[in-house]
């Protein structure tokens with residue numbers, strides 16, 4: 001990999017707060033931000049809309065490769081349509097963890113993710129940012145929180161969006177998604193050895209952001 005643009009990779013499970021932390025770290029450093037999960041989500045949305053069977057790896061990979069998407073005005077556009085909300089529904093979330101288990105889909109999205117690496121730097125969040133997509137990242141963080149805390153955060157988010165959800169269902173859904181994301185043979189959700197572990201269960205967002213920035217500055221000698 002012949003690109004010296006610094007990358008901070010932040011991996012971890014659903015609803016751990018890694019997206020918020022990654023976005024704030026990127027803003028503090030003036031870096032670009034990649035939410036890799038949204039690429040898997042939009043590929044899944046397109047597959048559902050096209051009626052592609054979720055077990056047809058080749059059809060899914062073709063859809064993922066040919067996606068016509070743009071990030072503009074803080075929104076995600078698919079073929080000119082604002083799909084920011086549409087990719088966040090529970091149905092799309094559940095289907096995405098199945099689609100993301102396909103090696104062909106992961107391969108199809110690789111170049112698209114690496115294209116985000118542009119100066120002055122990139123903060124990327126997902127499951128395999130440090131292990132597969134940016135193995136030479138300057139800093140790799142595995143960010144998590146216990147399942148009860150993550151369920152509370154997710155539940156609060158859903159309520160704020162006016163969506164009703166029972167706490168027990170949210171916990172169950174998170175457990176199922178964690179299990180699927182961790183059990184897949186390709187790029188599973190896992191604390192890989194060269195990532196520093198950050199448990200945010202008892203941390204505020206500011207504290208988590210401060211810790212990642214401190215680690216980065218230490219590594220980068222900045």
Ligand code: DC
Pocket residue numbers: 014015036037038040041093096097098100101125126127128129177181
């Ligand atoms: O981070 P998220 O909840 O938006 O991710 C949605 C799904 O995509 C989740 O099931 C895990 C998967 N994913 C992945 O396999 N690899 C990534 N780099 C990011 C997300």
